Amino acid sequence: MIKTPSDGLSASKLITVSAMSPERTESQPGNQPVGQRGQARLRVAVIDRDPGFMQVLSNRLGTLGCEHRALSSPVNVETLVAMRLNALVLDLAVIGPEGWEYLERVCGRLPGLAVIVCTGPSSVAQRVRGLRLGADAWMTKPCHPEELICVIEAAVRRHRRQELPQIDMAASIGEITIRPDLYQAYVGEQSLELTAREFEILQLLSQSDRVLRREEIYERVWGYAMAHGDRSVDVFVRKLRQKLRASSPSWSYIHTHFGVGYRFAPEPELSEAEQIGSDPQSAPELPAALTR
Amino acid sequence: MIKTPSDGLSASKLITVSAMSPERTESQPGNQPVGQRGQARLRVAVIDRDPGFMQVLSNRLGTLGCEHRALSSPVNVETLVAMRLNALVLDLAVIGPEGWEYLERVCGRLPGLAVIVCTGPSSVAQRVRGLRLGADAWMTKPCHPEELICVIEAAVRRHRRQELPQIDMAASIGEITIRPDLYQAYVGEQSLELTAREFEILQLLSQSDRVLRREEIYERVWGYAMAHGDRSVDVFVRKLRQKLRASSPSWSYIHTHFGVGYRFAPEPELSEAEQIGSDPQSAPELPAALTR
DNA sequence: GCGTCTTGATCACAGGATGTTTACACGCAA
DNA sequence: TTGCGTGTAAACATCCTGTGATCAAGACGC
Incomplete structure (x- = not known):
């Protein structure tokens, strides 16, 4: 992988001086x-x-x-x-x-x-x-x-x-349930069939009640800095939305903040029918109003 | 051991402390x-x-x-x-x-x-x-x-x-609430629907108690020096005023200081009716008097 | 070992949202 | 009054995001 010969810094040069790992802990109180x-x-x-x-x-x-x-x-x-x-x-x-x-x-x-x-x-x-x-x-x-x-x-x-x-506790947000122990999310009993990375992003988003910039998401999920112009986060958000929509069509979860990033917040989706029939409280509850 | 740090640390490459200082306040990555x-x-x-x-x-x-x-x-x-x-x-x-x-x-x-x-x-x-x-x-x-x-x-x-x-604490100023975590400002629960840049400018202004020159605003928001004759700041201030007026009509927030720049200070606006009815102390609120 | 399937990375494109520039009108200060 | 700085509006250019498709690498079963 990835090694650049020009560096002359190949992994093969690594010298492990000591691998005395398994001993560990519980020796002295200090x-x-x-x-x-x-x-x-x-x-x-x-x-x-x-x-x-x-x-x-x-x-x-x-x-x-x-x-x-x-x-x-x-x-x-x-x-x-x-x-x-x-x-x-x-x-x-x-x-x-x-x-x-x-x-x-x-x-x-x-x-x-x-x-x-x-x-x-x-x-x-x-x-x-x-x-x-x-x-x-x-x-x-x-x-x-x-x-x-x-x-x-x-x-x-x-x-x-x-x-x-x-x-490690399961959390229910909107219609979905996030199960960190199973690395999966569900709507009722039905699995969203998220991949590992999709789940990590969903989990991260769901634990933040603020807008997360792409760089932040990338860094915390991938573990290193996002390259300029990388669209991976967008693509994963798209996949997540796809699966969320498929299993929980009447809710929207991930909101785009143009020029900033994404924010997770479950909100009942107003279908046209519902809009007509629903109460006139059209400037709805706080979270929804915050969408932008 | 403790070998003298080799050429990597040669003095020629070092940035002297004193030389660093002035740049830092002016512009540039720091x-x-x-x-x-x-x-x-x-x-x-x-x-x-x-x-x-x-x-x-x-x-x-x-x-x-x-x-x-x-x-x-x-x-x-x-x-x-x-x-x-x-x-x-x-x-x-x-x-x-x-x-x-x-x-x-x-x-x-x-x-x-x-x-x-x-x-x-x-x-x-x-x-x-x-x-x-x-x-x-x-x-x-x-x-x-x-x-x-x-x-x-x-x-x-x-x-x-x-x-x-x-x-990133939310701050309430006048009738508006600034929410850095959501990159948005609100009047009550209603969003001002600011764009990212609009929000950044509003936030910057609201954090300063003094008049900010256009160049200053531009540099702190855009991150680099403003070109001579650039009107971007004016345009954004106009958009901000527009949205602020729409949501909070009885207040004025951004004040122009002719020949200098802008200053943020929430002030109740005097409608004509109020002006007529009010006492002749018509140069009332101190802050307004400071406008120049 | 081999092919197949899954996963994740990357690209190109389109449409829309946003930011920049320009032009002109207006108002303040000299 | 003049000249310059500012408010306003719209046209324009650019950037941002959603989307579908493609490709490479690994996992898996055979």
């Missing part, structure tokens, strides 16, 4: 399980070349129950995307002259990734630059591994807040 | 168009006692368009809540022995608040403790103000998204 909150375990990658440092760090990360990966050279950004990381620790010195550009690309492509630059002595201007490019924190080596871990945790803590609180 | 994306101005509080430091920091924050507040002693946590802050910079030394407890209370009560501890020399254990208690970053004084600013920005950058409800 050990705060990082990947708690029922979330999946933290996935951390470290790009560095200092063997001693890596060793210590790996041990600590392993103890904390993080899945971690040590890389001795920068990897293709798309490879990073595929790794589905939560955090990245980066020594700019390893990357060389393109370090800044690399940092910018990574942060731009993965806005949800916690990026910690951990590098040797630097100037204020350098640190400022790194942070402006999107890094979440800057640690100066040599540093205590424990402190670095805490910085990682703090950065991830921030990022995680914006993730959806994983609610 | 400048977030305020009206767009529902971003409101940053609200920052600083608890510290170093007058010089505070002075410099205040200047920078002001230049960046942050609302900021300097506090020389710790304030009640609930007071902090009421301040609706985005970020808090804290010198633990100011608080004294119960600094840790204070930090914990603040972070616990305001998980969406970016907390930066900026204090004198400390041990690893102290920094670890601070970060574990919920701080987002730890800066050691003395530090460069610009770096601190960047750290604040980095911390807020992430927190911000989910904290939208606080920042």
Whole structure:
């Protein structure tokens, strides 16, 4: 996939220093399980070349129950995307002259990734630059591994807040019922037959009572930044509407806000017949009036 | 180890801090168009006692368009809540022995608040403790103000998204209600049916208590400088007035300042009948008198 | 291994909504 | 009064979205 030969940064160069994952948790009380909150375990990658440092760090990360990966050279950004990381620790010195550009690309492509630059002595201007490019924190080596871990945790803590609180409870909205446990939505007993991605988008929309911009939807569902001009979200919204209409014809759920994005709100659809017969409360209940 | 950062970090590539500053306020990528994306101005509080430091920091924050507040002693946590802050910079030394407890209370009560501890020399254990208690970053004084600013920005950058409800609060002004979450304004429950751009302009105007020059409006909404002679702002103001008048006829909201720009201020409109019947104090409301 | 089916990504097109530009009328200040 | 800045309206250009179709990649059963 995706690897650009020109980079010379193929995945085959990845070196897994330690894969001591399964141990994890429940050792000492002082050990705060990082990947708690029922979330999946933290996935951390470290790009560095200092063997001693890596060793210590790996041990600590392993103890904390993080899945971690040590890389001795920068990897293709798309490879990073595929790794589905939560955090990245980066020594700019390893990357060389393109370090800044690399940092910018990574942060731009993965806005949800916690990026910690951990590098040797630097100037204020350098640190400022790194942070402006999107890094979440800057640690100066040599540093205590424990402190670095805490910085990682703090950065991830921030990022995680914006993730959806994983609610496994079924929710009924309008005529449909969303079943996160089954990754499916229903109207009564009838399944909407949503694909995985369709369901994720529906779930995201249904949990937000505001307009979501396409970029926001894309980023939260796909996990990385939306390319300019990408129409995927539109296409999925169309499919969703199609299936929703098929199963629940008298309701409309996903509303377009021109120039902004989409908003989820179940509203009874007024067919012509109903309109004629219905009460004259034609400036209806709040949510409907908010459609625009 | 700790190898000197290679060429990637060479001084030639660095943007000097001082050179950065002026650009930031003028235009260019660093400048977030305020009206767009529902971003409101940053609200920052600083608890510290170093007058010089505070002075410099205040200047920078002001230049960046942050609302900021300097506090020389710790304030009640609930007071902090009421301040609706985005970020808090804290010198633990100011608080004294119960600094840790204070930090914990603040972070616990305001998980969406970016907390930066900026204090004198400390041990690893102290920094670890601070970060574990919920701080987002730890800066050691003395530090460069610009770096601190960047750290604040980095911390807020992430927190911000989910904290939208606080920042994007609906606001009622005159008869209209502005709903950033829906990208729309209402009179009662009736939508004004603003387009995205119209809404952004209205929002920008409504957030400013002063006269805004056309160039200013254009730059903050469109995100780049206005071409000489461009009438777009005028046209949009007209459309806004039209829609405002249609939904809220007895108020006037957007006032022209000849030769300057526009100012937003809801004022009850005097119909002819009222004018005739009213007392001759016909240059009544102060704000109207300020029109020029 | 092979073909088939499902899923998701991408494209092109059309229609409509929106934003920009232009022209002219009006009003304010010198 | 003149000159310039502003209000108004409409024509025009552009962008945005809905839609259907196509294509590539993987899953699955044989």
